[in-house]
Amino acid sequence: MSISRRDFLKLCGASAVMLGVGAKFAPPALAPRSAKVPISPKAGAGVLIDTTRCIGCKSCQNACKVANNLPTDDRPVALSATTLTIVDFRNISTKPNQPEIKPVKRQCMHCAEPACVSVCPLGALYKKENGCVGYDENVCMGCRYCMWACPFGVPKYNWQSPNPKINKCAQNCMADGKRDKPACVQACPQQALVYGNRNELLTMAKERIAQNPSKYVNHVYGEKEVGGTSMLYLSGTPFEQLGFRTDLPDEPLPSLTWNAQEKVPGVFVGMLALLSGIAWWTRRGNSRRERFWHNGTQVK
Template identity: 55%
Template sequence: MALTRRGFLKACGASVAALGVGAKFAPPALEPGTRSVPKSPQKTNGVLIDTTKCVGCKQCQIACQKSKNLPADPKQVTLCAVSPSVVELRNISADPAKPEIKPIKRQCMNCVEPSCVSACTVGALQKTPEGPVIYDSNRCIGCRYCMYACPFGVPTFEWEKQFSLISKCDQCAERTQAGKLPACVEACPAKALTYGDRKELLTIANQRIYDGKGKYVEHIYGENEIGGTTMLYLASVPFEKLGFPTLPNEAPAEINATIMHSTPTVALGMAMALSGMYWLIRRRDELEAQPAYNHNEEGGH
């Protein structure tokens, strides 16, 4: 059976859990002063995404890819290592004869207390006081802990590369520091995206729900989920229907910090061992898949 890198690592993760490796390396409690994620800042910026205004034109996706010097590909349909933001066209109808398409812009939620930051043992992901969660590829060792820690499935890697990099939304940190709007916000022709102070965005969102008189569900996604996110959503249907995970209000960041930061050597060793095993098995599969005449030719020399 063909082996994919994703399948391999998933299987290894399950095996590790089954063997109780986590229990064996049970970490001590965090010492005072251990690096952890900053608690909810007083003032932080964010983006309000009003899905009821979105027309699915994908101008935000194209602008995002361009601003990150990536090929602007409107056909990109899922978040991946080379696309920090995508617009998903989601059919929420149960009746195949009457599809109901809702466009949903997706990207990193730039969480207030991001679990990816606490999971990263080398500080490649950092939370900035202004709101963005930024990524430093020079520090990244490719261990993929951020991928398993993120409740939104945002960090993704190019699975075929042994050490590959992620490309996630950083809320256009460089642009906003220079006084510009995030590229997606600037590009949206439908004014579905609003950038600003997170508290003010919550006020705007609550006002829209109140004024809408039933147009919106009474839920601002990201207001409280896992300690809050700086990308906030409004919608006309329950968020589960739009594929958003139902999450608790507590941030898992501190739990991750306790586990990950007490075991950096184990983390790196595991990542390297898994990568090495993957390549060995992949090579075996490639050799087995070679046509028979290749083996015959080799045997003839």
């Protein structure tokens, strides 16, 4: 059976109609949980991480695991579904054979306007009033959209699970009633971590820089990146040397991401139509290829 260009255009047209039908008759978009909480980029709590004070003791990493009921007998080297805070040891030396190691605590940045929340089709991720970006694993379906959207590579997939989902710092990330500050902050023996109102932390960070300009890089990481984050960093080393992304825009990323809540049902129906068309086209192509190989002549 051959297909004319006209048939092919008809097929594309039919798929486009199905896409439209899907969008028209799709159920109302699921309301993202974040919509219930007025998100102000500058509101809420945060944590100031002064990397110049960090000694790499990993107390924050272990306290996070205990607070989240995660295994403490592993030796993690990166964030994972079972390690929601990691102390990353960076060699910042520019001289060969003379390493200079700098520890940096990493975790979810708790963005003011989180890209992960904007793409989650089920509202499993949501911004809380206290600044934390929460996560409900009972709602998550494991689609991993949030992993692709996060500019900091934070959500991690639990590949070991028979019902894999993502995980990230969420439940105990800010004061939660059980404690007056996050578990990691509480555990830090160096006061490298300070919990408080984000605006006040920003003022504190800028004061530290002003009082000791030779000690600090003149930048508070998280003040403006992707619209601001609840986690703010101070450093004595250029942030890119510590492995921070310095190519991010000041604008929140959700304005650049598609609204998955609105588009998924319609796209799903449309994609079914499109895939059916592609499957038909592929089967037809296979039969053409079989005839080509069997007969040794190209089918016209």
